Amino acid sequence: LLALAREGAEVICFAPDKNQADVINHLTGEPMAETRNVLIEAARIARGDIHPLIQADAAELDALIVPGGFGAAKNLSTFATQGAGCQVDPHLKALSQAMHAAGKPQGFICIAPAMLPTIFDFPL
Numbered sequence: 001l002l003a004l005a006r007e008g009a010e011v012i013c014f015a016p017d018k019n020q021a022d023v024i025n026h027l028t029g030e031p032m033a034e035t036r037n038v039l040i041e042a043a044r045i046a047r048g049d050i051h052p053l054i055q056a057d058a059a060e061l062d063a064l065i066v067p068g069g070f071g072a073a074k075n076l077s078t079f080a081t082q083g084a085g086c087q088v089d090p091h092l093k094a095l096s097q098a099m100h101a102a103g104k105p106q107g108f109i110c111i112a113p114a115m116l117p118t119i120f121d122f123p124l
Helices: 002-006 038-046 070-076 079-085 090-101 112-119
Strands: 013-015 050-052 064-066 106-108
Touching: 013 038, 038 050, 038 070, 064 090, 070 079, 070 112, 079 112, 090 106, 090 112, 106 112
Parallel strands: 013 050, 064 106
Antiparallel strands: none
């Protein structure tokens, strides 16, 4: 985010407004019994300037970057538990398809490219 801002890009962050698939204690690696909201947790990383994914409009965006990591594998999709047969968040899927139809660039980082076969309906 900092590098994009330094280059003059206006970055708009989005995240699903739903509960996380699970909550992990990062000190111990153990699951925790509590629930956390993806949008609220993402706001910590984006420093508060974030919007619900359902509000993302391909017509208003120049590009789409989807970060990876377990967040993408567990909360943007079910790849962590279902592998190649995963489901993708329907709002992300629709946004990515609309960006593609408009010929706008997209970047999927780390594990996030694993969602592409589901988004664009082509098998691995």
